[in-house]
Amino acid sequence: xxxxxxxxxxxxxxxxxxxxxxxxxxxxxxxxxxxxxxxxxxxxxxxxxxxxxxxxxxxxxxxxxxxxxxxxxxxxxxxxxxxxxxxxxxxxxxxxxxxxxxxxxxxxxxxxxxxxxxxxxxxxxxxxxxxxxxxxxxxxxxxxxxxxxxxxxxxxxxxxxxxxxxxxxxxxxxxxxxxxxxxxxxxxxxxxxxxxxxxxxxxxxxxxxxxxxxxxxxxxxxxxxxxxxxxxxxxxxxxxxxxxxxxxxxxxxxxxxxxxxxxxxxxxxxxxxxxxxxxxxxxxxxxxxxxxxxxxxxxxxxxxxxxxxxxxxxxxxxxxxxxxxxxxxxxxxxxxxxxxxxxxxxxxxxxxxxxxxxxxxxxxxxxxx
Amino acid sequence: xxxxxxxxxxxxxxxxxxxxxxxxxxxxxxxxxxxxxxxxxxxxxxxxxxxxxxxxxxxxxxxxxxxxxxxxxxxxxxxxxxxxxxxxxxxxxxxxxxxxxxxxxxxxxxxxxxxxxxxxxxxxxxxxxxxxxxxxxxxxxxxxxxxxxxxxxxxxxxxxxxxxxxxxxxxxxxxxxxxxxxxxxxxxxxxxxxxxxxxxxxxxxxxxxxxxxxxxxxxxxxxxxxxxxxxxxxxxxxxxxxxxxxxxxxxxxxxxxxxxxxxxxxxxxxxxxxxxxxxxxxxxxxxxxxxxxxxxxxxxxxxxxxxxxxxxxxxxxxxxxxxxxxxxxxxxxxxxxxxxxxxxxxxxxxxxxxxxxxxxxxxxxxxxx
Numbered sequence: 001x002x003x004x005x006x007x008x009x010x011x012x013x014x015x016x017x018x019x020x021x022x023x024x025x026x027x028x029x030x031x032x033x034x035x036x037x038x039x040x041x042x043x044x045x046x047x048x049x050x051x052x053x054x055x056x057x058x059x060x061x062x063x064x065x066x067x068x069x070x071x072x073x074x075x076x077x078x079x080x081x082x083x084x085x086x087x088x089x090x091x092x093x094x095x096x097x098x099x100x101x102x103x104x105x106x107x108x109x110x111x112x113x114x115x116x117x118x119x120x121x122x123x124x125x126x127x128x129x130x131x132x133x134x135x136x137x138x139x140x141x142x143x144x145x146x147x148x149x150x151x152x153x154x155x156x157x158x159x160x161x162x163x164x165x166x167x168x169x170x171x172x173x174x175x176x177x178x179x180x181x182x183x184x185x186x187x188x189x190x191x192x193x194x195x196x197x198x199x200x201x202x203x204x205x206x207x208x209x210x211x212x213x214x215x216x217x218x219x220x221x222x223x224x225x226x227x228x229x230x231x232x233x234x235x236x237x238x239x240x241x242x243x244x245x246x247x248x249x250x251x252x253x254x255x256x257x258x259x260x261x262x263x264x265x266x267x268x269x270x271x272x273x274x275x276x277x278x279x280x281x282x283x284x285x286x287x288x289x290x291x292x293x294x295x296x297x298x299x300x301x302x303x304x305x306x307x308x309x310x311x312x313x314x315x316x317x318x319x320x321x322x323x324x325x326x327x328x329x330x331x332x333x334x335x336x337x338x339x340x341x342x343x344x345x346x347x348x349x350x351x352x353x354x355x356x357x358x359x360x361x362x363x364x365x366x367x368x369x
Numbered sequence: 370x371x372x373x374x375x376x377x378x379x380x381x382x383x384x385x386x387x388x389x390x391x392x393x394x395x396x397x398x399x400x401x402x403x404x405x406x407x408x409x410x411x412x413x414x415x416x417x418x419x420x421x422x423x424x425x426x427x428x429x430x431x432x433x434x435x436x437x438x439x440x441x442x443x444x445x446x447x448x449x450x451x452x453x454x455x456x457x458x459x460x461x462x463x464x465x466x467x468x469x470x471x472x473x474x475x476x477x478x479x480x481x482x483x484x485x486x487x488x489x490x491x492x493x494x495x496x497x498x499x500x501x502x503x504x505x506x507x508x509x510x511x512x513x514x515x516x517x518x519x520x521x522x523x524x525x526x527x528x529x530x531x532x533x534x535x536x537x538x539x540x541x542x543x544x545x546x547x548x549x550x551x552x553x554x555x556x557x558x559x560x561x562x563x564x565x566x567x568x569x570x571x572x573x574x575x576x577x578x579x580x581x582x583x584x585x586x587x588x589x590x591x592x593x594x595x596x597x598x599x600x601x602x603x604x605x606x607x608x609x610x611x612x613x614x615x616x617x618x619x620x621x622x623x624x625x626x627x628x629x630x631x632x633x634x635x636x637x638x639x640x641x642x643x644x645x646x647x648x649x650x651x652x653x654x655x656x657x658x659x660x661x662x663x664x665x666x667x668x669x670x671x672x673x674x675x676x677x678x679x680x681x682x683x684x685x686x687x688x689x690x691x692x693x694x695x696x697x698x699x700x701x702x703x704x705x706x707x708x709x710x711x712x713x714x715x716x717x718x719x720x721x722x723x724x725x726x727x728x729x730x731x732x733x734x735x736x737x738x
Binding site for chain 2: 038039040041042043044045046047063067068071072075076077081082083084293294295296306310311312314315317318319321322324325326328329330
């Protein structure tokens, strides 16, 4: 039995439903990974994550490296123990954060030197170091160091970043020393489909346990993103998981599933939850609105999350209005449950061969308000 | 059967163990009430409160009156529904907050006009209005409007505040219109034992379902406080619950239980939890200290709370260091569990006639570091 098995394929699209087996358990795909930036999904306990159907979470290597440092995490027994999450974890490469958060001091084919966004400390990373750090953190899935280009990107820079990403992936593959971890490489190339093809085929030639599609959701817009994802995903091996990094809204996710993507991560459910923005099956609800002051209904009718089963919109609005921490906590919980229900519906509709109909209905309903 | 039954008395002190029955269930006493200031115990879900052994919580009438307003809470079905807590609740009178948080504009025997600390809105309250507001909020136990003096207090002002507290209590008793709610009056009088006696005896003459001791923990110090509590509690009826407002540290609570107090509320477990200060059986632990950077032990050895069962000191320190919301959430949870375990130990030692020995050991251990 392989660590990744596809159980259903949608006859009308590249969408598929399957199971990914890791050292800390199985993940049903398509899967959504809540983001545990610095060792915690903001405000949510691991028990709450499990209760809402989370099977895998993401940790940011960049953030964990700066604070508390890989030594501290290793000393207490690794990332699973540190986060109190004894289920699958994926750590990213840090590539995205290095390029978006740091003062970048120097980058060449060998590696990248940058100043920490926390205290300015100079840090040097290369493909081998990032792999070793992730080997020590101990996540179930780790990701090769990549170079993420900004959008819109200069074509020469984009080409350089693709070459470097391939070169670093090869070195990461060679350095990878923990057989309990799956190693994913990242396809870069902006919205240049030729570069995406080149990058994908080179990485496939090296051979990885899974393939991420990176460098999207950086300002290119939904249509460009989906075109790029559709083009890239169909180049990737059928028998390996495909992970679209940092995406996205519910409609982004549904479109990317159609393109054949199996895994997602995004800060939207928690970030929007902290900003009083709720995802619902009828479209967004903004909980700060005064219309909710004595609204007895839950955030989302028929939602089975702890927030919706127990609290009125009136109470949630009040918590945000007063700066009560329970507002962000409960709304993040609801939004995360919304995402997990979305993924469960995607999987069930694929199992039942009803994905196309389900997706059309879902998108229509979410956009109807 | 009375709503309050004493089951054990300590032979060496006034301490007693009993059961208080309310419209939303029973409360074993001595009991600690976490403070749900504005409709939420900061950062903690009602489910988490229940899981750590909480039987009753406190809501602040002053805060709820200003935001979201009693109308909004009544419209969604009352305070229990609003807070998603279907167990006993006590609401205080707002007296303490009116005098500590508001710009006080005018007070006389009729009532008090003050400016909201939120937006400056003028609000007028008197004994009848405060009782009616609490009747509508629907807590299981409500408290008569009282006037809280500052410390140290001018003796004439203290006397006036006591007279007014008695006068308002009589009016609250007459106005009280919800037979499902117990009505408590507040004994005031600063640390003047004669005034405390006078106030207690006058209130007992009127007759209430329980008696609170207010106006303490305002700067008078542990010894003055305990002297006042000991003096006041022994004047109060044996068959009525006694509630010491806003107190306190674990050693304050143990000393007040000896004096015969049955109920407590305090923000310390949650406020200290948000400030990286942990209560433990071996004394305080400050989680920001760098000594914890790779500390694999829990906050408190043998603690059965979710935080201690799952997280290392290393992780909790890291969460505070990064401003991760999970730090305050988990540490508040631990501190609240510490308080509930303290109360459970008090009750069990009283049941087993071992309170004096238990208290001496406990205090020695907490002060040994």
